[in-house]
Amino acid sequence: MIFSKTCEYGTRAVIYIAQQTKNNKRTSLKDISEQIGSPEAFTAKILQQLVKHNILISTKGANGGFAVDKKKLKRIKLMHIVFAIDGGEYRDMCVLGLKKCSAKDPCPVHHKFKHVKKDLLSMLNNTTLDELTNKMNDGKSFLKLD
Amino acid sequence: MIFSKTCEYGTRAVIYIAQQTKNNKRTSLKDISEQIGSPEAFTAKILQQLVKHNILISTKGANGGFAVDKKKLKRIKLMHIVFAIDGGEYRDMCVLGLKKCSAKDPCPVHHKFKHVKKDLLSMLNNTTLDELTNKMNDGKSFLKLD
């Protein structure tokens, strides 16, 4: 859909990990993939990527696992996760796939789409990890639904 | 990006064809793919699909080519093209990729995303082919930019 599957799994994982972090728990790959309903080995790759981008902290060995730096919970935005995985391509996306679609040289849909794009980007840019975990803890949101 | 490449090419093609139709010209695959900058053979497949979905009319043989039923120019919406190619998946799309994300059982991003989704869908649902070709004829929009 709008984001790659990698990005979807990655975001769900980060939210779950952040939630556990708030409860002072580190969480393992196995636990994560079970809780968010994602393939384990594939999720491992995604988490590695997020560690490299300093969104997650990992510790090896027994009792190891993943966590989020608590100080960063309010600083990390959805945008950071999405950009870490899918790259910054969303900035200049064009509905019709033109490489250089701009206000000056627009595709026919440009001006009707720009508001949607702006809203999407500001949503990604304003939604914090902290906020999302709160919704989880309220018990009113889910990371796995079939 | 947001739509598949197939869908991007397809939409560009339909807009170009509609523009030619307005000038009472049928247009050939070769012409189309040149004008919108898409791979010819691949575009052929997409156009076939759009013919099957009654968005385009094709005529075989010498002097053949593609056109849009003029009476439909104001009836065909961006949505119809997108749905014909990518399917109706956009209706229930979830940022986090959950199959059954809804107001009742939402993912943590659901309520922040629903406005964006609504705007996107209404944009697709309100933008007519006629309107898009007008922007082309004004010379202020492009279907090919590199």
Place this chain on the structure above:
DNA sequence: ACTAATTCGGACGTGTTTATCCGATTAATT
């Protein structure tokens, strides 16, 4: 009738995303 221009349909090839597997490494527990 013949030729040229075109779409149609099916098979095939390529590339990217999604996904798995396994050995190496690290750290806690016994």
Place this chain on the structure above:
DNA sequence: AATTAATCGGATAAACACGTCCGAATTAGT
């Protein structure tokens, strides 16, 4: 020291999206 539980990194496989090729069918013009 040995065992166990975990992440890391590289190779590989499967599925899907993207793209090509070519012969068959159709139509217009000569």
